[in-house]
Amino acid sequence: xxxxxxxxxxxxxxxxxxxxxxxxxxxxxxxSHENGALLALAEGEFEVFxxxxxRIIYQQAVAEFTAALVVLVARRNKIEFLLRLxxxxxxxxxxxxxxxxxxxxxxxxxxxxRSIPALRGPVR
Numbered sequence: 001x002x003x004x005x006x007x008x009x010x011x012x013x014x015x016x017x018x019x020x021x022x023x024x025x026x027x028x029x030x031x032s033h034e035n036g037a038l039l040a041l042a043e044g045e046f047e048v049f050x051x052x053x054x055r056i057i058y059q060q061a062v063a064e065f066t067a068a069l070v071v072l073v074a075r076r077n078k079i080e081f082l083l084r085l086x087x088x089x090x091x092x093x094x095x096x097x098x099x100x101x102x103x104x105x106x107x108x109x110x111x112x113x114r115s116i117p118a119l120r121g122p123v124r
């Protein structure tokens with residue numbers, strides 16, 4: 001699978017998804033292009049556009065493009081935060097569909113129900 005890494009994604013992350021061909025926007029000579037132009041340029045050349053720009057979903061008609069959009073959602077756009085998403089990213093890449101949007105990192109981090117500690121002593 002051919003993956004295009006957006007400029008906002010640390011290039012080091014591109015070395016991680018093994019079994020895939022990963023290129024960065026600057027490597028392709030497409031630096032400083034807007035998101036819509038990048039998605040259009042990626043048409044036919046890449047199956048996945050990988051970004052951390054969460055606004056892209058609301059700014060672009062993603063379904064019109066054949067490349068799937070994968071938006072990594074982390075607390076910060078630093079490599080140490082993004083590396084934590086690799087297991088989920090690998091699962092997403094196995095099931096990605098053309099024109100689809102996936103957002104690794106948005107799954108709940110805590111169980112839906114929490115136990116409440118027992119109260120000690122009488123309640124007043």
